[in-house]
Every structure is written in structure tokens, then in C-alpha cells.
Amino acid sequence: MAIYSHSRLSNFEQCPRRYYYQYVARLKVEKEQTIEAFLGSRVHDAPEKLYRDCMCGKLLSIEQVVEHFYTDWRERLHEGIRIVSTEYSSDDYRRVGEECLRRYYAQYAPFDQSATLALEHRVVIDLDGSGKYKLQGYIDRLAQQSDGTIEIHDYKTNKTLPAQAEKDQDRQLALYQIGVQQTWPDASEAELVWHFLRHGRTIKSTRSPADLDRLKANTICLIDDIESRRDEADFQVTESALCDWCPFQQTCPARKHLFKTEALPTNRFLGEPGVALVDCHTALTGEINELKGKITSLDEQREQVVDALVAYANREGVTTVVGSSREARVTEQVKIVLPRKSAEPEEYAELDRCLRAGEAWPAVSSLDPHALRRIWKGDSDDSGDVRTMIEPFVTEESARQVRFRQRKNGNGMAGNDNSCDLGDKQQEV
Numbered sequence: 001m002a003i004y005s006h007s008r009l010s011n012f013e014q015c016p017r018r019y020y021y022q023y024v025a026r027l028k029v030e031k032e033q034t035i036e037a038f039l040g041s042r043v044h045d046a047p048e049k050l051y052r053d054c055m056c057g058k059l060l061s062i063e064q065v066v067e068h069f070y071t072d073w074r075e076r077l078h079e080g081i082r083i084v085s086t087e088y089s090s091d092d093y094r095r096v097g098e099e100c101l102r103r104y105y106a107q108y109a110p111f112d113q114s115a116t117l118a119l120e121h122r123v124v125i126d127l128d129g130s131g132k133y134k135l136q137g138y139i140d141r142l143a144q145q146s147d148g149t150i151e152i153h154d155y156k157t158n159k160t161l162p163a164q165a166e167k168d169q170d171r172q173l174a175l176y177q178i179g180v181q182q183t184w185p186d187a188s189e190a191e192l193v194w195h196f197l198r199h200g201r202t203i204k205s206t207r208s209p210a211d212l213d214r215l216k217a218n219t220i221c222l223i224d225d226i227e228s229r230r231d232e233a234d235f236q237v238t239e240s241a242l243c244d245w246c247p248f249q250q251t252c253p254a255r256k257h258l259f260k261t262e263a264l265p266t267n268r269f270l271g272e273p274g275v276a277l278v279d280c281h282t283a284l285t286g287e288i289n290e291l292k293g294k295i296t297s298l299d300e301q302r303e304q305v306v307d308a309l310v311a312y313a314n315r316e317g318v319t320t321v322v323g324s325s326r327e328a329r330v331t332e333q334v335k336i337v338l339p340r341k342s343a344e345p346e347e348y349a350e351l352d353r354c355l356r357a358g359e360a361w362p363a364v365s366s367l368d369p370h371a372l373r374r375i376w377k378g379d380s381d382d383s384g385d386v387r388t389m390i391e392p393f394v395t396e397e398s399a400r401q402v403r404f405r406q407r408k409n410g411n412g413m414a415g416n417d418n419s420c421d422l423g424d425k426q427q428e429v
């Protein structure tokens, strides 16, 4: 079995298909580095240099740390680095990095709060004690307090400061704690420490032995789930905001068409068959919605005419009112009104109870195919084992669905998110 890592597991959780491309199919793609990732790496390197020098008895000044950071930045910056937020330049990001370091230095100089044991330390975690489920990771800084408590430090340049509760559930450093305690069994106390450098904030958290046992069990379950999947179809496509940063957009069915068409000049873009079909559907949907709006308005007008006709017939003492080509017959009708589940839930429940208790129930009840479908799909409680009962009667047919949604930067009609079941008609599209 492969050696896993926290980022590999996160990759699977975010989008199993991306995981498939990266770790199963091992597709070769040119990975683009973003300025945020570049900033993170450069800011990361500075405390490493700072603490490495401290371990050798040398305390760098803040100006030396910043100079090291600037040199590193200059030497490694290249044109291929992608700046997603184009209103900022690489110099803006460099300044953010410098501020992060100045803030950290002011907070922790002379860096003697704990003794550094290792930097960029590789840790291996054996989840089940047999070596079958293994993970590895790198600890930014491993340190020890004077009372022996181990500190596991992580440096972050995230724009958003997470909540304490979120870090109390964080998997990465807790897994590292397991690895550290397996390496040094006498390290019974450990503290997880995140430095959010943009905010000058430190978040700390601890884990109990029971927390760590739960984490091991959950992580083993997750690995078993990944290992049980074989084919591409087993790794479902899961779109999210992260797709914009995915290196497999050219291959992924959710992004392939966008990727193929976005570089086309306008005339070729509009003539591309897929684009033309979606545009045609959008135009037709617009027309249908316009007509529906008209129909609603006409229905309302007709209701008003009916009311006026009834009033006329009453006033004139007639039951038939003639028109040029048709006539209206106005009759008294008794309308049967039953309690509705949504509007009168208590009366509805009472009626339901009475009917079920009486002998008339078979005559007035009928199958609810929606409820049965929900149970079949596992979306509803099945304490009565309905699934087993209906199994001989159910067949599963493949039906594709087409959903339309507004493109982020597209020019189509706004707001419509409609879908249609194609069933057997899918070939027509």
C-alpha cells in the first residue's frame, strides 16, 4: 500500500477525480505555481534559516532575516508564477511577506521560548501498528519546552484566520503528533501550534489519547475507502472553488469543454457545436420564461373576468351569459377542501390518523413513488425494511441529466438554473 500524507488525503476529500488523475493515473501536467504558494514557501524558508542559525548559537537581526528573504525571493521569482488577483504585483506580495516576518520577529525574539529539536522534520506515522497504514509528513519546527512538552509548529500565510474550533479538529498536526510520539514514546505531552503570520496570531491545540485513537480509526477508514476504488468512474468528479487551481482541468469532464473553448476567437467560439447548443437552449429558455410570465398575467386577468361574470349573473338573475361565439354557464359548485400538509399540518395529521385507524384506509391510500425512490436511494429512513420488500419490483435505468447554470465570466442569460431529464433522448443532444 502507498505511503499516504495529509495533503494526499485532503486531495481525495476535495475531489476524488483529481486524486485519481494525480495518484492513480499519474497524469503528467505542467504544474503552475501561484504567487500565494510562492509567498508561502519564501516566508516558510525565513524562520527555518532563523532557527537553524539559533541552533548554532547565532541570532540574526530582523534586517538580516529580511535581507535573506529578499535575496531568496529575487533568486527564485520567475515569470511562470501566476498572479490570480491581477490588481496586485509580485512586489505587493513580497511586502506582505516582509511584514509577516517583522511581526513574527517582534513577537518571538530572541526565540528562546522552547528548544528547537528539528526543522523540516520528516515524520512517519504507523496508524495500525502493523506498518500497513502509513503516512508521512514534514514538521516545520519541532521543539521542546523546559517541562518536556513537545511543540509541533506550523507556519501559515493564509489570508483568513481560522477559528480555534477548526484547529481543534485539524488532522495534519494531530497526525504528526502520533508520529512524534511513536518515535519518542516518552514524549507524552504535546502541543500543536499554528503561526498565522499575516495576522500575527498563534493558535494552539492539544489532543487527548482518545482523540488520537479516533483519528487513527477515521484515517484508516478513509484510506480503506480510497484503496477500495479501482476505476476512474469510482472517483467522482466534485466541483468546487478549488477547480480554478486544479492542474487537471484539461482532462476533467467538468472543465474540459471550458478549457477547449476559452482560447477560441469569438466567431469560432460561438460556432463550436457545444457552445451553440447551450446558447440555443438558453435562448429558448428565455422565450419560454417570457411566455410563462405572459401566461401567468393572462391567467390572473381571466380569474378577474370570471369573478366579474359571476357577479353579473347574480345581479341579472341569469345562469347563462352569451358572448359572440361562446357562452358562459354560471353554476354553483361545492368545492371539496381538505387540510393541506404544508398549510394545516395538525388537521392533516389528524385526518391521516383517523383514516389509518379505520377500515377505509386501503380504499383511500395509494403508493407514494417519491417516498419509495427516496428510501431506495438511501435518502430516507428505512426502519421498516421497505427496501428489501420493494427490491423484486425495482429496476434501475440510466437517465442523464443536463443542468444549466450561469457561467462565472460568461455572457449568457442570467439566473437560470434549470435542468431536464434526457432519459433515452440523450443521443439527440
Ligand code: SF4
Pocket: 015, 017, 018, 237, 238, 239, 240, 242, 243, 246, 247, 248, 249, 252, 253, 254, 255
Ligand atoms: S477540475 Fe475540479 S472537478 Fe475536475 S478534477 Fe479538478 S478539482 Fe476535480
